[in-house]
């Protein structure tokens with residue numbers, strides 16, 4: 001197996017498509033590859049949001065703990081998706097638990113490092129922010145659809 | 157081309173009964189519980205004449221003394237001769253139908269309505285987008301494609317259900333994925349911790365599904381809001397509006413375009429539909445007052 005550097009693999013992820021290679025190289029300085037086993041917890045609700053993840057392979061479930069015990073999965077992300085926006089928005093705390101449901105490979109970015117690079121160069125910050133806003137917009141739309149409970153029985 | 161059309165031809169649907177308002181009598185041969193609230197009934201005609209239909213057509217199904225409702229045919233158009241209906245128990249008539257015991261009879265009028273015309277997608281890629289009970293009306297079209305698999309390009313089935321327990325025809329989904337060259341992706345709106353599959357709205361599967369939009373025909377069935385956002389997402393990917401076919405399920409009574417119950421502006425959905433192209437439906441679907 002050939003080991004490919006992050007500067008080679010990052011441009012293949014949809015999040016970075018269309019990014020200037022120099023910017024990718026700059027941001028790769030904040031990144032490392034990670035591997036998660038099935039059921040491994042990535043982060044927990046309320047913990048400081050210290051990372052941002054690009055999923056390369058596998059699947060991660062976002063879940064909310066229930067008062068009655070246990071938890072419900074409210075969303076999943078998989079290859080080509082990103083995990084986490086709380087690293088970008090104060091007070092930088094996770095709103096959900098995240099857990100790998102299968103063997104998963106991802107790129108983890110150090111949030112403080114990423115924020116510093118975004119602040120130092122507004123063009124970089126804007127490019128990152130517009131991508132994240134696009135993802136948030138899509139997820140908000142999907143969440144609203146699910147709130148409608150369209151497959152439930154409509155009461156007359 | 158003629159050869160292709162002949163090869164994929166479907167059985168010619170029966171014209172509705174001589175008097176389309178008079179039901180034929182069918183006996184319940186088998187009942188199967190598919191999910192918590194959904195059952196499949198297999199029916200045989202007392203007069204011995206099997207009912208031929210095109211995928212996407214429906215019948216008006218009658219529980220004697222209770223009422224009559226439109227229900228799509230969910231069985232194989234090339235199948236055994238038994239008429240299959242998959243029914244979700246949501247109210248008076250559907251409750252009576254799903255609880256009809258084996259050997260008892262129901263009334264059947266039809267088949268009615270336009271079909272999916274799935275043979276028109278031959279030669280290209282096919283995408284089925286399904287929500288909830290919508291898998292029942294699409295099942296005959298999927299079975300047709302499975303039977304003529306070599307005449308289609310990539311075939312993708314994107315299916316959204318409410319929870320893992322509401323997933324319909326789970327053994328079929330597995331068989332289509334494992335043995336029939338169909339790329340099946342299932343997602344649910346909510347799931348317990350133990351679920352290993354996807355959670356999210358079905359439209360989120362569209363941007364990454366493997367099909368060539370320029371040679372794709374899409375068949376979409378589910379609640380109206382889900383169909384509309386799926387059709388828009390398909391169009392965003394470049395699928396032509398007239399190649400996006402949707403099944404519009406509005407309240408229906410006569411089934412033959414007389415009573416006006418199912419009227420959607422200039423359309424009588426029981427005869428002009430239920431399956432129509434998004435090119436015709438889009439202006440009507442975005443108007444809540446219609």
Ligand SMILES: Cc1cc2nc3c(=O)[nH]c(=O)nc-3n(C[C@H](O)[C@H](O)[C@H](O)COP(=O)(O)OP(=O)(O)OC[C@H]3O[C@@H](n4cnc5c(N)ncnc54)[C@H](O)[C@@H]3O)c2cc1C
Nearest residue numbers: 154155156225226227228243244246247248249250405406
């Ligand atoms: C062309 C066509 C094909 C159909 N195919 C099928 C099918 O294959 N299988 C199937 O189970 N149903 C199908 N339906 C829907 C089915 O006809 C209705 O569920 C049925 O008419 C409800 O009658 P009811 O007397 O049991 O309930 P009602 O007493 O009329 O209604 C009970 C409750 O259910 C709600 N309801 C009614 N219709 C629906 C619906 N479509 N979806 C969700 N909630 C509803 C009502 O708002 C009401 O609150 C189809 C409808 C059409 C128009």
